[in-house]
Amino acid sequence: MSSKKSSAPSTLGRSFWQRVLFHNMSDTLLAIVLGFLMGALALVIAGYSPLTAYGKLFSVIFGSPRNMSYSFIEFASPYILTGLSVAFSFKTGIFNIGAEGQYVVGSVAALLVGYFIHAPAFIHIPLCIFAAILAGVLWGALVGILKLRFGTNEILCMIMFNWIAYYLSNYIVNLRPVLSAPGKTWSHTIQDTAKITISGWSSLLSNKVHAGIFLALAAALAVYYILYKTTLGFRLKAVGHNINGAKFAGIPTEKATMITLMISGGLASLAGGLQVLGVTYKISQFAGQEGYGFQGITVALIASSHPLGVILAGLFYGAMKFGGTRFDAPSEIVDIIMGCIVFFIAISGLIRANIQRLAERRDKHAANDP
Amino acid sequence: MKKLFAALLSAAMLLSLVSCGGDTATSPAPSAPAAESESVSSTFKAAMVTDVGGINDQSYNSMSWAGMQKAHDELGIDVKYYESKTDADYEANMITAIDEGYNLIICVGYLMVDALSEIAPQYPDTKFAIIDAYVDEPNVTGINFASEQCSYLVGVLAAQMSQTGNIGLVMGGTGDAMNLFAFGYYAGALDTNPDIAIQAYNANNYADVAGGKSAALHMYANDADVVYQVAGSTGLGVIEAAKEKGLYAIGVEVDQSYLAPEAVITSALRLIDNAVLQVCQAAMEDTLEGGISMYDLSNNCVGYAETDLLSAEALSAVQDAQAKIISGEIKVPRTNDDFVAKYGAGLYTLDEALNG
Numbered sequence: 001m002s003s004k005k006s007s008a009p010s011t012l013g014r015s016f017w018q019r020v021l022f023h024n025m026s027d028t029l030l031a032i033v034l035g036f037l038m039g040a041l042a043l044v045i046a047g048y049s050p051l052t053a054y055g056k057l058f059s060v061i062f063g064s065p066r067n068m069s070y071s072f073i074e075f076a077s078p079y080i081l082t083g084l085s086v087a088f089s090f091k092t093g094i095f096n097i098g099a100e101g102q103y104v105v106g107s108v109a110a111l112l113v114g115y116f117i118h119a120p121a122f123i124h125i126p127l128c129i130f131a132a133i134l135a136g137v138l139w140g141a142l143v144g145i146l147k148l149r150f151g152t153n154e155i156l157c158m159i160m161f162n163w164i165a166y167y168l169s170n171y172i173v174n175l176r177p178v179l180s181a182p183g184k185t186w187s188h189t190i191q192d193t194a195k196i197t198i199s200g201w202s203s204l205l206s207n208k209v210h211a212g213i214f215l216a217l218a219a220a221l222a223v224y225y226i227l228y229k230t231t232l233g234f235r236l237k238a239v240g241h242n243i244n245g246a247k248f249a250g251i252p253t254e255k256a257t258m259i260t261l262m263i264s265g266g267l268a269s270l271a272g273g274l275q276v277l278g279v280t281y282k283i284s285q286f287a288g289q290e291g292y293g294f295q296g297i298t299v300a301l302i303a304s305s306h307p308l309g310v311i312l313a314g315l316f317y318g319a320m321k322f323g324g325t326r327f328d329a330p331s332e333i334v335d336i337i338m339g340c341i342v343f344f345i346a347i348s349g350l351i352r353a354n355i356q357r358l359a360e361r362r363d364k365h366a367a368n369d370p
Numbered sequence: 371m372k373k374l375f376a377a378l379l380s381a382a383m384l385l386s387l388v389s390c391g392g393d394t395a396t397s398p399a400p401s402a403p404a405a406e407s408e409s410v411s412s413t414f415k416a417a418m419v420t421d422v423g424g425i426n427d428q429s430y431n432s433m434s435w436a437g438m439q440k441a442h443d444e445l446g447i448d449v450k451y452y453e454s455k456t457d458a459d460y461e462a463n464m465i466t467a468i469d470e471g472y473n474l475i476i477c478v479g480y481l482m483v484d485a486l487s488e489i490a491p492q493y494p495d496t497k498f499a500i501i502d503a504y505v506d507e508p509n510v511t512g513i514n515f516a517s518e519q520c521s522y523l524v525g526v527l528a529a530q531m532s533q534t535g536n537i538g539l540v541m542g543g544t545g546d547a548m549n550l551f552a553f554g555y556y557a558g559a560l561d562t563n564p565d566i567a568i569q570a571y572n573a574n575n576y577a578d579v580a581g582g583k584s585a586a587l588h589m590y591a592n593d594a595d596v597v598y599q600v601a602g603s604t605g606l607g608v609i610e611a612a613k614e615k616g617l618y619a620i621g622v623e624v625d626q627s628y629l630a631p632e633a634v635i636t637s638a639l640r641l642i643d644n645a646v647l648q649v650c651q652a653a654m655e656d657t658l659e660g661g662i663s664m665y666d667l668s669n670n671c672v673g674y675a676e677t678d679l680l681s682a683e684a685l686s687a688v689q690d691a692q693a694k695i696i697s698g699e700i701k702v703p704r705t706n707d708d709f710v711a712k713y714g715a716g717l718y719t720l721d722e723a724l725n726g
Contacts, residue, residue: 064469070462182545185481207461207488280457284481287422290456325453326466 035341057327076318081271082296087305093240098158099268100293101165102136106269109135114190136269140261186284210278224307415448417472421479437646460485474653516666518554520638525558530684538589542576542601582607625675
């Protein structure tokens, strides 16, 4: 939020509504409203009633404690983490489009440790989580090495690393010791000691409520702390704002890039790991990319890359994902809505500039007409 | 100011569009319950849960949904599908369908076995059906297809159409379900021409188009002139090879002759839509039983696709074989033991021959 504020320095002295308009949060909310309007348009074109469909969407998401636990816990937690991963990278001047692959390596690491190692739960679970994070950190570091040593473009690199992770996962799942049985297309399930599902707490909740949500929230707070309360965070943001300026100020920018790639890699892979430990327990051969990482980009954009905003955006996204395949309209509508929201957020700067110009012209008129 | 007006106007237009749309779209809704009340059972509701392939996969999911729509048109039941994007959706989708009061839930594909075996015992009053798999619960019906019967028929056609007396088979994997295709194909071909040579290859991969192509080219180079593929996307490579060489290929699941009308002589069909329709009807009439239900030639759920490439002789042979299977005169082997007992060992052995 702070960066946007500084980009519109002349907000002081404006009217209340203008100040509200210049504020980031209201941009986002406005974009969400507009996104839903566009979704309504799409619904009308497709021959559905938007009111009925949105009513249904709302009632599916909030209909019962179980549905809410699906929406805001089971579905939201991976998006919070991948969103966080991308948001963190945005803040520090890198576009982590590799979250998808990092998510995948995290899930593979959690699966392997979760299945092959036998240990009591209080050791096994942290071990799996550690393995998942480590996998993503290393996966991110690989890109960092390629970028810093060989000058490879990190975006291209990460896009390709997504595919490498995708096929690596399929390869590992297909290995004899990992595959559940010959002819099957999914792996063994992890040991019971590695599972972090906590649905047993209440029969009102969905079957796969898992402790990962707490880790996701903790991660968001940790990222907030790192970015805004530590020297490291200041340095990383400085590199993100202006790499030459940061270099001139004596900040080791290469190290900063490396750290960014490693941390955001670890965040995305944690998402993948938790999904295996809490929800799926196994990995199937992919038929296509699952998109948790790519959708993290949407989440980060909705949150304006603010780590605490990511929590809200992730909850919102998770709910929309849960509701989107269950309301009485094609699930693509939700993708249209999300796409439009991102679009409107992206052009909000343009709208703001126009309103500003309009207001200035009116001020000029007011000054000319006594 | 003008711009602001324009913006306001367009917003108003957008809103009016939305509200108009609301009216037109809701108007059919009241008529729907009326139509339902006329039909015999307005209360029966059937839902299907797609696997990660999605509703438009032009395969299992699309065909199942086509069956559901037929069930809606012919039986007047309520139908709906729930789409799964990732593994995590299976269970959530089943639960949502149960919450919404669906009486029958059809799970498309064996990927959902684990989720279903967790859910089914929790909801004994709901009926479940799963395609190509089985879960041992009283309220679960396994929709299994007699893949060996349709493979037998295309085996007959392959042997009839082959000039060289040499045919091929490309598999995407082994396993009990996959072997049915192989047993049927071998049996059909051998019954038609006991001296036929059959080359078999297991790609062990359903998504390797290039691998499928090179395997088929290899077979064509070794005198084969018809190759049957049971290998998903890997099989697309087989069809590509046939097209390139001007030789024949046989498709699977759906009529694949649209891929290469001059090369695909027939396809082994599994008519999932018919099976889904029959399951819906049985569930509605409360005659659906738990356990494995076999869908085969006798109830028109498997078959072969006719094309112009097939000779009259081949067609009459395959119609003859079809009638004999339905009457029980021909029993197509379903297990390795049955196959070996009838055709001898060493012809099709699971591990060695297929990895050739």
